[in-house]
Amino acid sequence: MADIVFDSVQRSFKQGGKEFLAVGGIDLTVKDREFVAIVGPSGCGKTTCLRMVAGLEMPSKGRVLVGGKEVQGPGPDRAVVFQQFALFPWKTVQENIEFGLKSMSMSTTEKRDKTAGLVSLMGLEGYEQAYPHQLSGGMQQRVAIARAYVLEPEVLLMDEPFGALDAQTRVVMQEELVRLARKNPKTVLFITHAVEEAVYLADRVVVMSRRPGLIRDVIEIKPIREKEGWDSHSRIEDVMDLSSFVQLRSQIWRLLREQNLGVDH
């Protein structure tokens, strides 16, 4: 069981001597193996929420629990995929993917096998000895996802992972993530400000409002997706043409716009 629980979580920052509230009191449960996307305008505190689950930041008030335990710091049970990839430029693709395994107790052959498995799953064969800067943005993000997946984390935290990619690559990556997530479901918290991406990928979409970040609404996607058979379409544009998809997308759009929020997608 690896559910994520936000229990009245607040987070404030000091800036120029003044304290301001970035996250204003969040109560949310991401169920085990559920894919939840958080959408909201820039500065709504959605990234801060993810970082508190990762243990890279601590709540000022309230608690974040993963699998019933309060988060105390970062750990490989909650792998993060960053928007800026954050691959180590001085390490090869292979070494990047293996980095997290090195801290785990398992045999060298087991590590090799796991790495090789992810390399092939993410379509990185032939690039094992390449350095990150030699790869395209899309390939780099595949390495970052492989680096997170290889740890077999119970929780996957993705902070606008496709935000730095061009539109075409982004679509390919979204389709691949859907395949990966449906085949091998994990508890996923996915941050984005792209509404379509959230509707396409997630089981539930959480809409946040601007500072202080609060949950505006939670939209169930999964029941509709299953009823309308979205997953039978392998292409994202076919799903996006479905009226059920359009309806959900517009619903979330309106929620964001009702508060007169500037969203750039």
Added chain:
Amino acid sequence: MAHRERLNQGEFLFWTGLGIASFLGFWYLSVFLGIVPRQFLPAPHEVLLRFIRLINEPFSGYTLLVHIASSFQRFLSGFLLAVVIGIPLGLLMALSKYANQIITPFFESIRFVAPIAWVPFAALWFGTGIGGPVLVIFMGAFPPVLINTYRGGIHVDKKYLEAARMLGAGKLRLMTEVLFPAAIPSIIAGLRISAGLGWQSLVGAELIVASSGVGYMMVKGQASIQTDIVMSGMIAIGLIGLLIDVLLRQAEKFAVHYKEI
């Protein structure tokens, strides 16, 4: 300098040649006009001839190459000691604010003491043994290594540290696998400064506490008013210094090879 156009090969040779020729011309002029007494200022060709002769003929016990080897050995000991202590300590300071606070006061208080100021202690503690010059070189070479490693370490992009922590890396791996490789360009810049200062302080130390080495050879040359020997020593120092710098630049290219490929 990127904003300037490079000279073409002909221009390069012309202007370099002009610089060298004017320097030598001025030197010869001073010698032949007798501005400085001849025995205190040898002519360029005399220095060159002496330099070549010193390669085979021993002076104060050893040939020039043996003096150089002996200096270089001391330099290497002091320099490597500074590297081996300075890099880990700098990384530790970059990683932990507590370590930084413990080390900084000591460091700041020795940093402004000229390496040569350690010569009295070098002589008292080590006599003319290798320890004396090594101590002096260490005092010259250590601060730049420490400062540059520390600065390189604190300027490492936070995202790499966060990624490493998320992947379960402990403090040791953060230091060796993230801070260190990320700080290498800054560390090498520090090593280049440090090698320069170390090599300079070495000669200073040898002037006082040694019985071989380029500095020692120069003192003996001065004592016997053989200024061409003193100048040969200066040339040797310059050449070796240049060589050390070239080697370190190669080391940098090798260390950040992942950027070049």
